[in-house]
Amino acid sequence: MVEILKDLNVAIEEILGCVSGPAEKEELFILDALDRICAEDVTARFSVPPFDTSAMDGFAVASAGFGESAAGKTVLKVIGEAAAGCVNGFKISGGEAVKIMTGAPLPAGADAILVKEAAEEEKEGGSWTVSSREKLKPGLHVRRTGADFAAGDVIVPRGARLNPAALGILASSGYSRVNVFKKRSVAVVSTGDELIDPLDQRVAADGFAPEFGRIMNSNLFLLYGLLNKTGVNCELCGIARDTPEEIAARISEGLSKADIVITTGGASVGSYDFIPDALRLLNFEVGIWKMAIKPGRPFIFAMKKAGNHNKLVFGLPGNPASSLVSFIKLLRPALYKYAGLANPRECVSVMGAISESVKKDPERTTYLRAVISNPAGERGKSPLISVPSRQDSNILTTALAANCLAEIPAGEGRVESGESVWAQII
Secondary structure (H helix, E strand, O other): OOOOOEOHHHHHHHHHOOOOOOOOEEEEEHHHOOOOEEOOOEEOOOOEOOOOEEOOOEEEEOOOOOOOOOOOOEEEEEEEEEOOOOOOOOEOOOOEEEEEOOOOEOOEOOOEEEEHHHOEEEEEOOEEEEEEOOOOOOOOOEEOOOOOEOOOOEEEOOOOEOOHHHHHHHHHOOOOEEEEEOOOEEEEEEEOOOEEOOOOHHHHOOOOOOOOOOEEOHHHHHHHHHHHHHOOEEEEEEEEOOOHHHHHHHHHHHHOOOOEEEEEOOOOOOOOOOHHHHHHHOOOEEEEEEEOEEOOOEEEEEEEEEOOEEEEEEEEOOOHHHHHHHHHHHHHHHHHHHHOOOOOOOOOEEEEEEOOOEEOOOOOEEEEEEEEEOOOOOOOOOOEEEOOOOOOOOOOHHHOOOOEEEEEOOOOOEEOOOOEEEEEEO
16 A cells, blocks of 8 residues: 655645634733734824924925026025924925934925035024035935824734834834733643653752663653744643553643643554544544655644634654654644734745755655854855754754754755755744
């Protein structure tokens, strides 16, 4: 029987179709809202800028006829000075100018700014003039009312992540509070008789080392970090021993705290891979997928209806690098939707030259932990994607410095050093 591998994009769409997005909202002070997801369209209370302003230090002038005198030099009488924040009430006519600072309101009658560097300013006795040979066009160095946004515009849309720019935009429209989606929880259940909890008191004792055949439960903490960076809370549900009943009990505990549970280990088809059996005990519809990616081929996706929303369980492989890749490629889009992000598939991919020759997998796309860089002073060259040699799925140390996953397409042969490949920034 030929094994059918599941396409990554097909799997993502299938998962996204089952994820129930957030509904509950809360109002936060904007300084507490960084990286949260906006829960409604926020509209501008007024235009920004709220009036025409100068974009440069210089002189506010009427551009008509400027620089077209017979002598080739325009001389204007300076009638005053306008600084940012002042209410000057100036009104200029032909032959007049107002000295102006960046951000100051444009005086009535002015439609352009003669920049300070192009002006010759003279003060003698009670006379104050400015002259220039420049020719000015209407609107030069003027920031028009509503150039950033107009009253009533949507300035931060529903589903947008509130990055530092969003906080500044909200403040510029007079908002000090914003409605965001409440942070949702995801529960994590580790499985395996071989696992030791790093928080166990005996682990802290001097001279501790795992007994023969036992390993530390690193996946739990890897996933804790990944989940928090994704914008959800992580509920730790401990380690389940290798029986369907105990795994089911731990998953049930997780489902009492969250609509999504992630399990690690036991996702394959070995004699001690009990995740599918445990999920069937809980009446889940279980999909056992063989993904067309490397690492991360074994993957379980299970769903159960719970009123008007879905309960989901994702079964990740036990090897840490496999869990990392599966999380980034499969789980993160689902969790972005779960958190309320408008574009859950958003990611940044960059093409660069790979540092090493890499063998392709005949059937699966390979994702390598890598470092992408663009050395200073070498603009115009392709970014370099440096690939550490140790890429086994049980090795996590190569992920420490990694900032991307280099994508090696399936096929025969190799990708040679210097060839271009895509890399997803992580």
